[in-house]
Amino acid sequence: MAPRLFFCVVSYNLMVKNFIFNKSYVSGAGLVLALTLLFSGCSKPAPDAAQQPAPGAAAKSAAPSPSPAIEVAETDAAAAAVHILNAAHRNGGVILRGECGPTGISDPYPLHPPVKLEPMNDAFQEISGKYQNIYWRESQESGVRVVDSGAKAALLKVRVHEFRIVEDREPDAALVALWRAPEVAAFLRRSHVHMPRKMSTTRKVISPPMIIEMKNALVADILDHIAAGYHGDPPKVWVYWECADTAKKEMMIDAQVK
Numbered sequence: 001m002a003p004r005l006f007f008c009v010v011s012y013n014l015m016v017k018n019f020i021f022n023k024s025y026v027s028g029a030g031l032v033l034a035l036t037l038l039f040s041g042c043s044k045p046a047p048d049a050a051q052q053p054a055p056g057a058a059a060k061s062a063a064p065s066p067s068p069a070i071e072v073a074e075t076d077a078a079a080a081a082v083h084i085l086n087a088a089h090r091n092g093g094v095i096l097r098g099e100c101g102p103t104g105i106s107d108p109y110p111l112h113p114p115v116k117l118e119p120m121n122d123a124f125q126e127i128s129g130k131y132q133n134i135y136w137r138e139s140q141e142s143g144v145r146v147v148d149s150g151a152k153a154a155l156l157k158v159r160v161h162e163f164r165i166v167e168d169r170e171p172d173a174a175l176v177a178l179w180r181a182p183e184v185a186a187f188l189r190r191s192h193v194h195m196p197r198k199m200s201t202t203r204k205v206i207s208p209p210m211i212i213e214m215k216n217a218l219v220a221d222i223l224d225h226i227a228a229g230y231h232g233d234p235p236k237v238w239v240y241w242e243c244a245d246t247a248k249k250e251m252m253i254d255a256q257v258k
Helices: 003-021 028-043 057-062 077-087 120-130 171-179 182-190 219-229
Strands: 092-097 099-101 104-106 134-139 143-148 159-167 210-218 237-245 250-257
Touching (some): 077 092, 077 143, 092 219, 099 237, 120 134, 159 171, 159 182, 171 182, 171 219, 171 250, 219 237, 219 250
Parallel strands (some): 092 143, 092 237
Antiparallel strands (some): 099 104, 159 210, 237 250
């Protein structure tokens, strides 16, 4: 017999016996009232232990659900690569072969929705699966490189004897200084390179100014240092496009720090 039921039965027997032996002092109404209080107390159900939450249930219900992969609408390979690196908080460079047009260089690698941006490995794998000539690699020195195997990128392999800038303006100002380096300027003339985009170098963006000093460095390495010089979260990413304009017998090259 449960302890609560046993207590109620014993209490009832004692009360009845007490009434029988002391009926001259206790009225019938008093007995009815006492029995009512006794049975109302005994009739209340005991708390059910099974209704209590199981250990760890609150923590399990409060645990956040995993974030869904970020996706964007239609874009192109260059813009997607910048978004992917921004989402991963990584610095790096994007090197692509483009298509020459009347207004500049266009990206020949459209990406239709949904375009995955996270996680970085899966996002780049998705781009490589669609365009097998685009691959990526990562190193401590240069960060992440997204490379189109169809791009010759000879400009990025030009070695600069000495490069030094003190700059507090937008990244275009640093790029203009790089294009004016003697070795780079000679390559641009020799290769009949046309820069289709007019660069703006007016607005100041950082203080104190960044200082870059490099010797015997490749143009690609200098671009890494320029992008890293604009400290921010996410880090800056440089993008390089090139295309061959067979009609004009020249090359178009453009580079941006985003």
